[in-house]
Amino acid sequence: MRKLLWLQAMAAALLLSAVPVLADDGFYVVGGRPTPGTRITSLPCTITTPGYYYLTQNFSFSGSTAITVNCNDVTIDLMGFVLSGTTAGISLNGNNVEVRNGTITGWIYALFGSGINQRAIGVRAVGNYNGILLGRNSLIQGCTATPGIDNTGWALKVTGGTIDGCTVMNFAPADTPYGVLYTGDAGGTISNNVVIDCSGGEAIKGCGPTTISNNFVKNCLTAISNDGGGSIVGNVVEANSGQTGIAPATGGSSPNFISTFLDQNSVKGAGTHYGPGNAATFYGLNSP
Amino acid sequence: MKRKLLPVLVLGLLLLGAAAALADGDIYSGGPWGTKITGLPYTISAPGAYYLGSSLTVAGSDGITINADNVTLDLMGFSLIYGTPGTGIHSAIYMNGRTNVEIRNGAMDSWSFGVFENGTTGSLHRILNIRTRNCDYGVQLKGNGHLIKGCEAVGSPNTCAFWLNGGTGAIAGCRAQDYSSSGIVLDYGGIVRGNVVTFTGTTPSLSGGIRLNDSGASNFLVLGNEVRNCEDGIALLSASSILGNTVTMGSFSSSFGILGNKDTATVLDQNTVVQNASPGSTSFTGWIGGAQTRTNNATPAGRF
Numbered sequence: 001m002r003k004l005l006w007l008q009a010m011a012a013a014l015l016l017s018a019v020p021v022l023a024d025d026g027f028y029v030v031g032g033r034p035t036p037g038t039r040i041t042s043l044p045c046t047i048t049t050p051g052y053y054y055l056t057q058n059f060s061f062s063g064s065t066a067i068t069v070n071c072n073d074v075t076i077d078l079m080g081f082v083l084s085g086t087t088a089g090i091s092l093n094g095n096n097v098e099v100r101n102g103t104i105t106g107w108i109y110a111l112f113g114s115g116i117n118q119r120a121i122g123v124r125a126v127g128n129y130n131g132i133l134l135g136r137n138s139l140i141q142g143c144t145a146t147p148g149i150d151n152t153g154w155a156l157k158v159t160g161g162t163i164d165g166c167t168v169m170n171f172a173p174a175d176t177p178y179g180v181l182y183t184g185d186a187g188g189t190i191s192n193n194v195v196i197d198c199s200g201g202e203a204i205k206g207c208g209p210t211t212i213s214n215n216f217v218k219n220c221l222t223a224i225s226n227d228g229g230g231s232i233v234g235n236v237v238e239a240n241s242g243q244t245g246i247a248p249a250t251g252g253s254s255p256n257f258i259s260t261f262l263d264q265n266s267v268k269g270a271g272t273h274y275g276p277g278n279a280a281t282f283y284g285l286n287s288p
Numbered sequence: 289m290k291r292k293l294l295p296v297l298v299l300g301l302l303l304l305g306a307a308a309a310l311a312d313g314d315i316y317s318g319g320p321w322g323t324k325i326t327g328l329p330y331t332i333s334a335p336g337a338y339y340l341g342s343s344l345t346v347a348g349s350d351g352i353t354i355n356a357d358n359v360t361l362d363l364m365g366f367s368l369i370y371g372t373p374g375t376g377i378h379s380a381i382y383m384n385g386r387t388n389v390e391i392r393n394g395a396m397d398s399w400s401f402g403v404f405e406n407g408t409t410g411s412l413h414r415i416l417n418i419r420t421r422n423c424d425y426g427v428q429l430k431g432n433g434h435l436i437k438g439c440e441a442v443g444s445p446n447t448c449a450f451w452l453n454g455g456t457g458a459i460a461g462c463r464a465q466d467y468s469s470s471g472i473v474l475d476y477g478g479i480v481r482g483n484v485v486t487f488t489g490t491t492p493s494l495s496g497g498i499r500l501n502d503s504g505a506s507n508f509l510v511l512g513n514e515v516r517n518c519e520d521g522i523a524l525l526s527a528s529s530i531l532g533n534t535v536t537m538g539s540f541s542s543s544f545g546i547l548g549n550k551d552t553a554t555v556l557d558q559n560t561v562v563q564n565a566s567p568g569s570t571s572f573t574g575w576i577g578g579a580q581t582r583t584n585n586a587t588p589a590g591r592f
Contacts, residue, residue, distance in 0.1 A: 054321075055321075056321040056322075057321075057322075057336075058335060058336045079321050079322070079337060080321075080322060080336075080337035080360030080362060080390070081321075081322065081336055081337050081360070082335045082336060082358045101360075102337075102360070103335070103358045103360070103388060105358060122390075122414075124358075124388050124390070124412070124414075126357075126358065126387065126388045126412060142414075144388065144412045144414070144433070146387075146411075146412065165435075165458075165460075167412060167433045167434075167435060167457070167458070169411065169412070169432065169433050192458075192460070192479065192481065194433060194435075194456065194457060194458050194478060194479060196432055196433055196456055197432075214479070214481065214509060214511055215479075215509075216456070216458070216477060216478050216479045216507070216508075216509055218456060218476075218477050218507070234509065234511060234529055234531055235509070235529075236477070236479075236507040236508060236509040236527075236528065236529050237507060238477055238506070238507045264529055264531055264555055264557055265529065265555070266507055266509075266527055266528060266529040266554065266555045267507075268506075268507045268526075268527040269507075285555055285557055285581055285582075285583050286555065286581070287527065287529075287554065287555050287581055288581075
């Protein structure tokens with residue numbers, strides 16, 4: 001009897017050691033059921049209790065908002081599925097809410113947040129009027145965005161925070177001076193992103209003091225601008241005729257100009273490579 | 289007996305759940321949920337989530353054909369294996385003009401192509417944590433806006449590990465080993481960041497560890513990569529920012545650490561070229577190319 005119990009205990013320990021399997025790059029796989037948390041089985045769904053929620057199927061929803069989060073401390077895992085509809089895909093009204101790992105398509109707002117410390121990780125917001133718009137001190141990482149019914153909405157926006165490792169195509173925000181990838185007046189970082197063919201709009205824009213680094217921007221009306229100043233480092237830009245590559249801040253007045261440092265950037269194409277800046281625009285090593 | 293077994297099983301399940309809750313990373317795959325692929329060849333024709341439950345083998349055809357947009361395919365750590373290597377031209381995963389397909393977390397062995405997007409209208413694919421072995425092309429994607437991240441391709445040797453063919457995108461955190469044409473190729477601009485490209489054979493790589501082609505007004509960011517023992521470490525035929533890379537040159541003749549061409553808009557900074565062996569000819573050099581802006585780079589001949 002005891003031997004049998006020990007065997008069972010060892011089997012449980014082996015199960016524990018095998019789950020989750022940690023692979024490269026922060027990538028986890030849980031190899032069996034039950035999946036912890038709460039399964040979302042129908043829409044609309046309103047979450048009012050902190051915890052972990054997940055999809056196990058595609059959903060198509062024609063009402064106003066498919067998933068609403070009205071509390072703090074929530075994780076929603078789309079589990080690779082597709083959430084499609086018309087008005088608002090996911091609305092976040094809480095703080096410390098993360099949405100990850102799936103496709104949101106067809107909405108006026110794919111993912112909209114009004115709280116703070118929100119995270120969108122690996123969310124593919126394709127074919128929406130507005131992509132992912134999160135609150136203050138938020139993170140958008142490893143996401144994609146393309147426009148839907150027309151291309152004049154926002155792609156990715158945080159009100160202070162980080163936009164990292166994302167890919168965006170074909171947006172052209174009508175609501176200037178806002179950008180395709182945009183940090184609000186609280187500033188933040190915009191790094192490692194690919195922005196392509198936003199030929200009617202400003203691609204990467206820091207409204208507050210923002211670090212804009214290691215991005216690739218191609219064929220956009222204004223590739224990079226920073227009204228709030230900050231560092232613009234290691235970006236590569238293709239600016240065609242009539243377009244501007246990098247437009248550093250021009251604001252402020254002596255002795256309090258808004259300052260920008262440009263270094264290791266490369267701009268190519270028939271457009272204007274660099275905007276005029278101001279007396280507090282400093283240049284390191286950049287292509288002509 | 290049954291009463292005593294029950295608590296142990298309950299404990300196991302609780303531990304299982306607790307362990308899963310600890311997971312935190314870029315992607316959390318909590319399945320298996322979605323559609324299980326149980327045999328090859330298999331065609332995906334609807335959006336959604338798909339996964340493997342075991343390694344699968346096929347001969348004489350593609351493995352998985354994806355004929356829908358908005359698809360997530362999780363290999364769950366398993367492998368797609370071509371059963372008769374060297375016969376026919378087939379892909380482990382084949383697409384033609386699809387949008388938003390994510391393929392992740394598994395291996396592919398002995399195919400012509402590991403992952404192949406064959407349509408120029410293809411866009412926004414994400415290839416994450418895929419390992420290919422003995423595939424002529426590890427991952428080749430036509431179209432725009434693709435991401436290849438955290439992948440590994442090992443050839444024997446084969447042609448090219450990672451190629452954004454005729455389009456744009458990013459290749460980050462990948463490892464390419466023993467590809468005789470090039471390890472990483474981009475054609476129309478993009479980001480090459482944090483990759484390792486190595487060649488362990490003695491036959492020279494023909495084009496470069498990392499090759500950036502000049503296809504129109506292309507511009508590239510090449511940041512923080514390591515290239516070792518390729519004929520040309522980084523071959524750039526267009527404008528670029530080449531920043532913080534390390535190139536270790538091998539013993540091939542006519543090798544160059546960083547090979548530039550005609551463009552005037554190249555920025556080189558914080559790169560190091562290391563000469564690892566006696567040169568096969570007098571052509572060894574750290575940098576060769578046209579006009580460029582450069583500072584704080586190191587070569588065997590000194591700083592340039």
